[in-house]
Amino acid sequence: xxxxxxxAAVAALALTTPAFAxxxxxxxxxxxxxxxAPAEEADSPEEAAFEAKGEAFGEKMETMSNEMKAAAxxxxxxxxxxxxxxxxxxxxxxxxxxxxxxxxxxxxxxxPADQMAAVVVQIQGIPAKARTQIEQAAAAPAAAAAPAxxx
Numbered sequence: 001x002x003x004x005x006x007x008a009a010v011a012a013l014a015l016t017t018p019a020f021a022x023x024x025x026x027x028x029x030x031x032x033x034x035x036x037a038p039a040e041e042a043d044s045p046e047e048a049a050f051e052a053k054g055e056a057f058g059e060k061m062e063t064m065s066n067e068m069k070a071a072a073x074x075x076x077x078x079x080x081x082x083x084x085x086x087x088x089x090x091x092x093x094x095x096x097x098x099x100x101x102x103x104x105x106x107x108x109x110x111x112p113a114d115q116m117a118a119v120v121v122q123i124q125g126i127p128a129k130a131r132t133q134i135e136q137a138a139a140a141p142a143a144a145a146a147p148a149x150x151x
Contacts, residue, residue, distance in 0.1 A: 046105070047109070050101075050102075050105050053098070053101070054102075057098045060091070060094065061095075061126060061130075064087065064091045064127065064130065065130050065134070067087050068084060068087055068088075068130060068131055068134045069134055069138075071083035071084050071087060072084060072134045072135055072137075072138035073138055080138075084131055084134075084135070087127075087131075088127045088128065088131050091127050092124075092127050095123060095124055095126055095127055096124055098123065099119075099120040099123040099124050100120065102116070102119070102120070102123065103116045103117065103119070103120045106119075
């Protein structure tokens with residue numbers, strides 16, 4: 001069943017958010033190639049549809065990250081904060097909805113509910129985590145460029 005690989009890819013996305021924040025391109029989220037068992041069935045239409053949703057969600061998170069990077073890079077830090085607040089507020093409902101859809105789908109496919117609850121929490125934290133890491137990355141060059149103050 002490819003559901004577990006889809007769930008693993010989404011969970012990996014949640015854990016690779018620092019790569020987005022650091023301005024790196026994360027490694028492609030592909031499942032390891034495994035030879036299908038002879039008796040293994042092809043993906044159901046529901047699994048294929050949800051896998052497509054997962055890919056679209058990953059692209060949406062990359063877009064969010066890029067928008068947050070641009071907002072954090074502004075010279076006007078008050079405007080940067082306001083823009084970051086707006087971006088986080090705009091994306092959070094989409095993230096929450098996807099996390100809930102993933103949980104419901106995975107549980108109906110036989111995934112353990114307790115494990116899925118943990119995945120949901122990770123996914124729902126993506127916007128806040130990305131923002132924090134992007135803000136830290138934006139502040140790091142400014143801190144390095146500031147001259148040391150004699151004490």
